[in-house]
Amino acid sequence: MMRSALSDTTPPYPSSWKALSQGEQIRAELENACAPILERVFGYHFVRLGNLSSDINISSCPIKHVVNITEASHDKTSVRGISRELPLQQNSVDAFLLAAELDFAQDPHQILREVDRAITANGQLIIAGFNPYSLAGVLKYFPINKENLLHQGRFFTSARIKDWLQLLGFEIVEQENVMYSSLFANKRFLPGSKLQRFCKRYLPAFSSMYILVARKREIPLSTIKPKWTVKKPSFVAASARVGHPQTSDSKNVM
Numbered sequence: 122m123m124r125s126a127l128s129d130t131t132p133p134y135p136s137s138w139k140a141l142s143q144g145e146q147i148r149a150e151l152e153n154a155c156a157p158i159l160e161r162v163f164g165y166h167f168v169r170l171g172n173l174s175s176d177i178n179i180s181s182c183p184i185k186h187v188v189n190i191t192e193a194s195h196d197k198t199s200v201r202g203i204s205r206e207l208p209l210q211q212n213s214v215d216a217f218l219l220a221a222e223l224d225f226a227q228d229p230h231q232i233l234r235e236v237d238r239a240i241t242a243n244g245q246l247i248i249a250g251f252n253p254y255s256l257a258g259v260l261k262y263f264p265i266n267k268e269n270l271l272h273q274g275r276f277f278t279s280a281r282i283k284d285w286l287q288l289l290g291f292e293i294v295e296q297e298n299v300m301y302s303s304l305f306a307n308k309r310f311l312p313g314s315k316l317q318r319f320c321k322r323y324l325p326a327f328s329s330m331y332i333l334v335a336r337k338r339e340i341p342l343s344t345i346k347p348k349w350t351v352k353k354p355s356f357v358a359a360s361a362r363v364g365h366p367q368t369s370d371s372k373n374v375m
Contacts, residue, residue, distance in 0.1 A: 127227065127230070134172070135225065138176055141270055147329075151249055151299060158297070159181045167184040169220075171191060172191050209239040213241070214240050216246070229275075233289060246334070250279065251304075293333065296332065297332040
């Protein structure tokens with residue numbers, strides 16, 4: 122049975138990446154990691170859900186009709202709406218981007234259910250989340266840089282998000298691990314440093330963030346069985362010797 126993720130309180134929601142420590146670097150790293158993923162996303166309608174998602178550059182995506190849905194007014198807001206009650210028709214969106222949207226949600230299950238309702242068959246969902254098994258996930262519980270909103274983030278494991286998606290009928294396409302940093306310290310990390318390359322190669326499970334790409338699969342309710350038509354062979358009577366029909370006067374020749 123799926124463990125409930127409903128929280129008793131609503132986490133404070135960041136208005137932009139600047140509200141997070143090293144937020145601009147996090148955004149830049151996500152954009153670099155998402156660029157090749159977005160090149161393979163096709164369709165007609167793309168939705169960026171939430172303030173943080175709306176700030177992610179998706180210019181590499183072939184889909185040109187992009188809608189940004191945020192609860193409060195935002196400089197890039199297209200439609201004001203609540204993530205858990207999306208103002209979207211059923212099966213109307215080809216792709217969703219949720220950048221840390223589940224980490225600051227009171228009920229992430231309901232958000233995914235709404236995404237599942239609105240996404241088309243074979244539509245793609247991109248989720249970026251903070252890893253609780255990273256150094257940042259550990260420091261979240263220490264009184265370091267207390268004003269950082271990451272202390273209020275929920276930090277779900279990628280395995281748990283995968284379980285939720287699979288229960289909704291999504292197929293996990295790929296996972297990308299991004300950044301190896303405490304995120305709470307003021308020290309800036311170098312994206313292309315030897316340490317970053319070493320961790321990405323040998324310690325991928327301890328990345329500060331992960332990106333999941335999933336595809337919605339529609340399974341028919343009933344199996345369509347093919348109709349087999351068996352053609353019965355027709356038999357035509359033939360004489361024992363073609364061209365020499367036997368008669369009562371025929372004689373055996375020795």
